[in-house]
Amino acid sequence: MTQAPDATNPDLADERRAAMVDRLVADGWISGPEVEAAFRTVPRHLFVPEGTPLEKAYDADQSVVAKAGPHGVSMSTVSAPWLQAHMIAQAGIAPGMKVLEVGSGGYNASLLAHVVGDQGQVVTVDIDPEVTARATAGLGAAGYGDRVIVVTADAEHGVPAYADYDAIVVTVGAWDLAPAWLEQLTDGGVIVVPLRMNTFTRSLALRRSGEHWVSTSAQLCGFVPMQGLGARKERRLQMRDPAGGVVTLLFDETEIDNPHSLAGALEHGPVHAWSGVTIPDQGEFGDLHLWLAGFLPGFCRVEAGPGTPMAAEGVCRTWFPFGAVLDDSFGVMELRESDLPGGDREFGARGYGPHATEAAEALVAQIKAWDVHGRQIPDDAFAYWPAGTTIPASDAPVGQFHKIHGTATITWPPVS
Numbered sequence: 001m002t003q004a005p006d007a008t009n010p011d012l013a014d015e016r017r018a019a020m021v022d023r024l025v026a027d028g029w030i031s032g033p034e035v036e037a038a039f040r041t042v043p044r045h046l047f048v049p050e051g052t053p054l055e056k057a058y059d060a061d062q063s064v065v066a067k068a069g070p071h072g073v074s075m076s077t078v079s080a081p082w083l084q085a086h087m088i089a090q091a092g093i094a095p096g097m098k099v100l101e102v103g104s105g106g107y108n109a110s111l112l113a114h115v116v117g118d119q120g121q122v123v124t125v126d127i128d129p130e131v132t133a134r135a136t137a138g139l140g141a142a143g144y145g146d147r148v149i150v151v152t153a154d155a156e157h158g159v160p161a162y163a164d165y166d167a168i169v170v171t172v173g174a175w176d177l178a179p180a181w182l183e184q185l186t187d188g189g190v191i192v193v194p195l196r197m198n199t200f201t202r203s204l205a206l207r208r209s210g211e212h213w214v215s216t217s218a219q220l221c222g223f224v225p226m227q228g229l230g231a232r233k234e235r236r237l238q239m240r241d242p243a244g245g246v247v248t249l250l251f252d253e254t255e256i257d258n259p260h261s262l263a264g265a266l267e268h269g270p271v272h273a274w275s276g277v278t279i280p281d282q283g284e285f286g287d288l289h290l291w292l293a294g295f296l297p298g299f300c301r302v303e304a305g306p307g308t309p310m311a312a313e314g315v316c317r318t319w320f321p322f323g324a325v326l327d328d329s330f331g332v333m334e335l336r337e338s339d340l341p342g343g344d345r346e347f348g349a350r351g352y353g354p355h356a357t358e359a360a361e362a363l364v365a366q367i368k369a370w371d372v373h374g375r376q377i378p379d380d381a382f383a384y385w386p387a388g389t390t391i392p393a394s395d396a397p398v399g400q401f402h403k404i405h406g407t408a409t410i411t412w413p414p415v416s
């Protein structure tokens, strides 16, 4: 398996590993001495594909692709060290715990095994037999072969044979929480899961609170998508502009009543609307997209294809290519230089279609609402309500994301 060419130089691997861990400690990702010891001990280079240079294997910030699928899409990666450390911290992994890892590779399972120690247990499950074979080989080579149980299965069912777990760490992008995961946790158990909410993923640490689950932390992240029963693809709607280019709207949870009515939308517009809401250069506005995803009807992501005027103007080249459909029209967010007090850039929207003005103004109304209610999301803002539980009425703004097995919510602080 999977030795890097310079893996034959153990001193260099040790040196790179030490540097990586020093970075993780300095940046605050490592949560305690046991976790630090695990990162200092487990040889990450034994779990990356053959030929991976040591500096890439031990880059604290980067994942390494372990298996690519059709069209170069990553199917399996060795996740980025900072994120692995952070998810271990989110889960509060400690000696003696029984842990289920969803999505394998071997490296993270070795870290978990090192932290839980002889009195604990780690089970790792992956849907792909190639991945579990690679994980088994790496675990053996790294000396953790007899400390981790490797299972090949669709994790939608959890791994009931070894339940209950003190912690479940999901290391693959999930659109919903499989009921089996929640059922297979101990009463005080925690699930750490990168949950997608209307196109945006946060690694949430969720703990039981009565009948529902409440976050104790949330971290922006990205993961390869879930396969098997829990897989969920974005839907794409393509529109031609008058010059022949293609603009694509991508929908996750949004349902559009009559997608065909958008066919000619690009023939009208753009019409611009501005919000007066500003940010300083490099300023924080990280959660605006979650607000829009939660409250803007018709929410979508927008891709402007080559040759379209939108692409030429760089409208979707920012990291917030968001928009919303309104009947036969749609709006897309944009930014302009601003000399308004308090900020260097102003948020706005452009609209296309017979109701271009209304579509742009609908977006701007929610940008303004975010400015008043939404700039701060507390750690306990996220919750998951299994199907059949009642979400109580609230005076605070609550974004709801309807899943198959329950509803995810984000509750912003009420305005005082």
Ligand SMILES: C[S@@+](CC[C@H](N)C(=O)[O-])C[C@H]1O[C@@H](n2cnc3c(N)ncnc32)[C@H](O)[C@@H]1O
Residues within 6 Å of the ligand: 075, 076, 077, 078, 079, 101, 102, 103, 104, 105, 106, 107, 108, 109, 125, 126, 127, 128, 131, 153, 154, 155, 156, 171, 172, 223, 224, 225, 226, 227, 228, 229, 230
């Ligand atoms: C990011 S990788 C896991 C990384 C790994 N934990 C590590 O040590 O860095 C995600 C894995 O999830 C697996 N996966 C995807 N869907 C799955 C499912 N339904 N059940 C189990 N595993 C799944 C993929 O095959 C892939 O290997």
